[in-house]
Amino acid sequence: MKAFLSSIIVLLLVVIGAHFVLKPMWDSPSSSAYTGSNVRL
Amino acid sequence: MTSSPRRKTSVFRRLSLCAAAIAVFLLMVPLGDADASVRPPENATAVAPPGGEIPGKPLGHVSDAEIWHSIRLGAPGTVSIGDGRAATLIQSPGEDWRLVRNGPLFDYMGYLMLATLVLLAAFFGFRGRIRVEHGFSGRKITRFSGFERMGHWLMAVSFIILGLSGLNVSFGREIILPVIGKDAFGPFSMFLKVTHHYVAFAFMLGLAIAFVTWVAQNIPNKYDLVWLSKAGGLFSRGAHPPARKFNGGQKIFFWATMLGGFSLCLSGWALLFPFEHSYFAGTFATFSAVGIDLPAMIGLPPPPYSAIQEQQFASIWHAVVAILMICMIFAHIYIGSLGMEGAFDAMGTGEVDVNWAKEHHSVWVEETMAAGSEGVGTRSTTTG
Numbered sequence: 451m452k453a454f455l456s457s458i459i460v461l462l463l464v465v466i467g468a469h470f471v472l473k474p475m476w477d478s479p480s481s482s483a484y485t486g487s488n489v490r491l
Numbered sequence: 492m493t494s495s496p497r498r499k500t501s502v503f504r505r506l507s508l509c510a511a512a513i514a515v516f517l518l519m520v521p522l523g524d525a526d527a528s529v530r531p532p533e534n535a536t537a538v539a540p541p542g543g544e545i546p547g548k549p550l551g552h553v554s555d556a557e558i559w560h561s562i563r564l565g566a567p568g569t570v571s572i573g574d575g576r577a578a579t580l581i582q583s584p585g586e587d588w589r590l591v592r593n594g595p596l597f598d599y600m601g602y603l604m605l606a607t608l609v610l611l612a613a614f615f616g617f618r619g620r621i622r623v624e625h626g627f628s629g630r631k632i633t634r635f636s637g638f639e640r641m642g643h644w645l646m647a648v649s650f651i652i653l654g655l656s657g658l659n660v661s662f663g664r665e666i667i668l669p670v671i672g673k674d675a676f677g678p679f680s681m682f683l684k685v686t687h688h689y690v691a692f693a694f695m696l697g698l699a700i701a702f703v704t705w706v707a708q709n710i711p712n713k714y715d716l717v718w719l720s721k722a723g724g725l726f727s728r729g730a731h732p733p734a735r736k737f738n739g740g741q742k743i744f745f746w747a748t749m750l751g752g753f754s755l756c757l758s759g760w761a762l763l764f765p766f767e768h769s770y771f772a773g774t775f776a777t778f779s780a781v782g783i784d785l786p787a788m789i790g791l792p793p794p795p796y797s798a799i800q801e802q803q804f805a806s807i808w809h810a811v812v813a814i815l816m817i818c819m820i821f822a823h824i825y826i827g828s829l830g831m832e833g834a835f836d837a838m839g840t841g842e843v844d845v846n847w848a849k850e851h852h853s854v855w856v857e858e859t860m861a862a863g864s865e866g867v868g869t870r871s872t873t874t875g
């Protein structure tokens with residue numbers, strides 16, 4: 451049970467960490483959106 | 492009104508001079524070289540308009556149908572913006588991708604998952620639950636440490652979340668949308684999509700932990716062939732081929748999980764950060780270097796591929812590998828819970844009954860006990 455709960459905590463930590471690191475990359479600011487080098491699917 | 496004789500003489504003289512000048516000019520022009528005055532010399536270089544087009548962009552000899560046919564086949568034009576991909580008005584292979592993705596791919600993948608579940612149900616009906624033939628001994632042996640189990644559950648939980656959110660991309664529109672309606676399906680799918688993006692990194696970590704933890708014990712050995720030749724005793728009662736910590740079937744599962752998981756990570760990475768990788772052209776070039784024309788074998792055009800084609804290949808490959816792994820995981824979950832008595836304890840508490848261990852991993856039990864009975868205890872069993 452401890453191992454399972456530990457895995458959930460690690461999962462949440464990784465998800466939150468990835469969110470803070472990657473969200474600024476994926477959310478294009480209006481100043482750079484719609485430019486040729488910032489096209490995302 | 493009258494004119495003087497002197498003036499008439501002057502006009503006549505001027506007309507005579509003009510006539511004489513014209514006569515001299517005509518005599519100086521050879522009649523046989525008349526064409527040379529309107530044709531370029533023979534050594535002149537003619538410069539044709541680019542592409543046969545007349546300067547100024549009129550249609551010239553190219554018809555509307557020919558232009559649109561070329562555009563339909565993916566012929567790029569020119570754009571003034573920085574994104575050169577926008578020069579391709581119609582990305583023709585995209586239509587092939589759409590037809591494959593929304594047609595046979597998801598049909599066959601759906602059938603494959605259903606077939607796997609039906610086979611497992613049939614196997615359960617045929618074999619029933621695989622029992623511990625000698626009964627529980629009441630003695631426990633530690634099979635997996637807490638760290639090993641944490642890595643396993645990290646990989647398992649993240650894979651289930653990724654599988655469900657990914658299946659919504661593939662089948663949600665046909666299965667979920669009619670149930671919950673469009674208004675709910677939009678935010679629901681958006682939430683699952685974002686979840687898929689972030690949980691992917693937890694899966695990568697779990698996969699890496701599992702690889703580092705278990706790779707040494709998953710190197711093939713002499714017991715594996717014996718185990719595989721007897722199908723691990725799955726189809727016959729009383730057959731317990733020897734195995735170390737992992738038997739031949741578990742090793743196949745381990746390497747399939749590692750290769751499939753790694754491939755999922757790569758194709759998923761290419762989808763997360765689009766237009767920055769060309770994994771497929773690189774992979775095909777590697778195969779080509781050893782004489783294997785992989786694109787021709789699977790009916791793809793030869794490389795190089797455009798950035799959007801790489802994305803389309805990654806999308807298809809990601810879906811195929813994911814669904815193959817989902818089918819594998821169905822079997823894994825089955826044999827680790829309902830299919831085999833006492834198996835869940837290995838990842839539940841980390842300790843398994845010694846009799847269970849002797850029946851399924853006899854060599855590992857002998858080696859562990861010979862190493863000093865470490866991990867072997869006499870706790871009461873609670874498995875059923």
